[in-house]
Amino acid sequence: MKKILVALLLFYGIVNAQNESTISDKKNEFRVDVLSAILSSKISVSYERFFTNDFSVGLNVNYSDSKKLTEDFEEGNTNNLGKYEINPYVRYALSKGKTSYYFAEVFASYNGGDYKEIAREENGGTAIYTTKISNYTDIAAGGSLGYKMYFNESIAVELLVGFGYNFLNTDKSPDKISRVGINLGYRF
Template sequence: MQKKNEVKLDVLNLISNGRLGITYERFLNNDFSVGITGMFLNKSSKKDNFLTDNTRTLIDYQIIPYVRYALSKSAVNLYYLEAFTSINGGQYKELVTLNNGVADYVVTSVKDYNDLAIGASAGYKFYIKESFVVDITIGMGKNLFHAESPKDISRLGINLGYRF
């Protein structure tokens, strides 16, 4: 297969989480490829609900560079393993107890965070007419630096794209 580039849109995260995910992948040879995914939250309702729901963090963005190793060598479908990093940021909230001199009261404090995660994924992709791709990825990473950021970063996606 002479085509060495792919662009993909993550439809799973767009529909379920309101995150726009776009990926570019470059094939180095039959075994390895490298790529980068950008994911951005694009629904203001998610941010509005964040103040009142029971989640502790809201991921606003992720930039995910990765390297993949193909476990199968078929031109129309393949399994792969992936190592990735995730530069991610967003908001975290915590309940803070304050005292106004008469009584204690609780407020929600929202702050920004930025972190770096490393992780691994596995996936499967298949091609239709050697150009249209469906790419399914599942994996997990760990944030390394800040207690305010989520400990775990998931790498889930169903991507539809085009190979050229």
């Protein structure tokens, strides 16, 4: 009986150790942001490459063509309409778990969209106000905090909150950009 119990404990330890090392062997992850898709009709996909248990780099790409955001822009509720973002990032795990952990992220953002302004034009001694729409592009830097957990060593659920500031074209681009999302992914 003791031999069977020892054999079962040994077998459980080997299987458990293999499960922990299996997730470490998977170095790539692909994710989709479901929160952005539901709330703002934004397509947001990410790829992440793991170098160690604590360190990874990735790329996030966003594209938005939301009817609600376009209506707000056209009605004058906002003067910026963000269309796209490309966000390279570097992450560091703050906790030591392999299947669930907190992380900190530093990111850059190349972002662009439409900008609307009311311009005054002189027309034969009278002033006419017109609405002009132009494009903007800008670069931002920022940081994020998040939590990630894995199910069955491959299915990832990630919560992310972060903010950054544009610094090149601030007269047309929004001052702040956000990285907020609930992502579902697959690690392979």
